[in-house]
Amino acid sequence: MAGRKRAASRANASAPRSSRSTRSSARETEVPRIYREMLVEAGVQSSAASPERPLKRRRAGQINEQPTKKPEVTSKEEVVDENEEEIQFEDVPLPTATVQTVYRDSDEEDEDDDIQFENVDFSFPAPNLDEPEEGNKDLELDFSARTTPKSRKAADRRKPLSKAEKDHRIEIHKMHLLCLLAHVARRNRWCNDETVQESLRTLLTSKMVKYLNPGTNLSQFGRSQSLKDGLQQVATTYKTKFKITERGLRRALWAENEEYLQNYQLSDDAETPMEKNDFLETAKSLRGSRDVGAQLYCALLRSAGVEARLVCSLQPLAFASGGPPLGKPPKQKGRLSIAERYAQMQVKDKDKAPESAAPTTSSSVRSRLGHPNATAYRVPTTPIASSSRAAPQVIKKIRESPYPIYWVEILDEAHQKWQPADPLVTDSFWKPQKLEPPASDKENCMTYVIAFEADGTVKDVTRRYAKAYNAKTRKMRVESAEPTGERWWRKVLRAFARGFVTDLDQIEANELVAIESREPMPRNVADFKDHPIYALERHLRRNEVLVPDASASGTVGAGSNGPLEKVYRRKDVRIARSRDKWYRMGREVLPNEIPAKFLPKRAKKNDGFDDDGPEDPSEPNGVPIYTEDQTIPFKHPPVANGKVPRNRYGNIDLYVPSMVPEGGAYIADELGARAAFILGVDYVPALTGFHFKGRQGTAVLYGVVVAEENEEAVRAVVDGLKDQAADFEKERRAREVLRTWKLFLMNLRVRQRIWADVDSDEEGNDRDAMNVDAKSDEDAPREAEGDPEDVTQQSDGGDEAPDEGGGFMIDDEDYGGGFMVD
DNA sequence: TAAAAATAGC
């Protein structure tokens, strides 16, 4: 008890003074509906009737009639290691969440950039192959239906997304990514399962295995060729054996209407969520979605001794607005329960026509890009069950993107290179360029291609497959969604990384970098926008400017007859700032520099106020702005004879540490002024920035600058004052406590006197009396009820002084409102 | 003929 109290008081003490109430208000934020939807899709379900109830997993209730007592797995389990609890809505990360340190092990860089989920530990399970998985449910990851928190009305759709909406979408995007990663990671683990591999091994002939594992006596080329031949053979067999009976993962889309989402149902042919046993069953029956097909193919190859990666082109919800909408949900009689679906699958199995569901399609039909119509889409006709049976026998055709979501990468050991193999969809081997769907593919959008190795480690191999990674793909990824996106993604990947870098890793990294650098310069103007390497003058931001000696590295024309525009390198783009802005960053524009640019006056918004008066007459051409090399670090005049320079408000501008004048020292403490005053040395309050609220900025003054020689003395006095304050506080607390004790004792004595002669029903009355006492003096601190020791310990924790006590509030009468305007 | 790119307007 005492320990807990102490801990609490310590925590309080270390918290910043003013932020005592912020936390609670953040907690009050209602969990956006979108998160619930997402969790529902991820396998956690809210009770529609009573949202207060803890979430229950959907599958647990559906698979058999009585709900399971203790569902072992939630999506939280997927993402969060070793936490047995179910997901509660309260655990869902909020976009408004405060920062919490997540990756504790990575402290060498990026420290400030922790993943911003509160209360949810998004550290990832370490790749662990023998994790017990019995009873673990699969995630249901058809994230096809989403909506913005407030559904956008048709009229609103004209308007661009607000910043909040956009941020929200980015959060969703990231969260979805994490879920998908966890999902595939699990499937990848299943691919290593002995039993699964064992049952698949029946598909292999010894000849195949021999081909797949060429002896070292062959030449480099020979070994590579042998591996390829072996793969081809396995693929031929596998294609005929594996039947695609379900629809695999699709690209997730936003619903443009809330109702669409409410009525959303997974289609009947969507992949059945699995647990490991189901996966094993699938390995035996060889029926399922093409995704599972690729997974089993991966397992098959691994069982044959081939180094195979499971590759998935993740399909997270886009953060950009626009994009294909989800559309109205089709009228359905209601989704089949899992049990029904299993039954149906068995029916399918029984009267399957052997020739019909073979997933082969001539790749020539498919290879023409941009024809997402019937010819281009693979339409395997699932057998029509002879309908002697009841209604749910209607088996729909499976329409899927002609490009795969899952495939496999195989290590060509001879060449130390990973090569793709996709036997089921494109029937392509060693052809990375064949796997990227065209931009017009609404159901398959290649954004993050992730390869999972047998040991559980993960690589982002998107650049191997995306033809225009920098020009197009990157724009759909977190890296360009927010400034910290790149680090965030790095961090996520690092959680899945091997602890060390192998030679092969290095080779592959080099290869990917080489691919990226080989990417041709875009041929249209749009792709230059936000391109990481190139830049056009027309896309420069208002305050961006080209360095004077920037040389064009090419030209583009808009369309055919447009004038040619020069293509510059992004490296040669600088941001230019006004004099004032530079000053705020502690720099000063050199004399006689000609501005790099003039910022034209903004279009006047007639919103009633007419501010920025001084700007207009002085700068008729707009505000002059300069690049960094036109500036030097700003220096205040040095401290002379202990006298610190000050501006006309009696302050000193100290926006950055480099602005401390020579011979001066900055005392970053509220007590600095008082200390210096006590010592009688010259001091100047430091103006460290402005606080913008509404249209007026208010100066932020914190700490003082004193002469260097006085620094030590001032600091000593500051410390002294702090001690004194602490002592005072301690004393005050002690007095308070004693007063309370006195009161308590007096009450006791009174009680004793009153009840002295009533001995019979001592117990109950005793308690009543106590309660009355406790209530009677409300302002008595809690610790009055504790033991004295506790009290004393509590009292030196000290920071929660009630305001009414005469603490050491520094009066800021002498630095009133110094707002700098030039 | 249709997809992709540029452009115009808010």
Next chain:
DNA sequence: AATCACTATTTTTA
């Protein structure tokens, strides 16, 4: 303080 974004329409290309 800082800042184009988004969609529909027209034009070009394969």
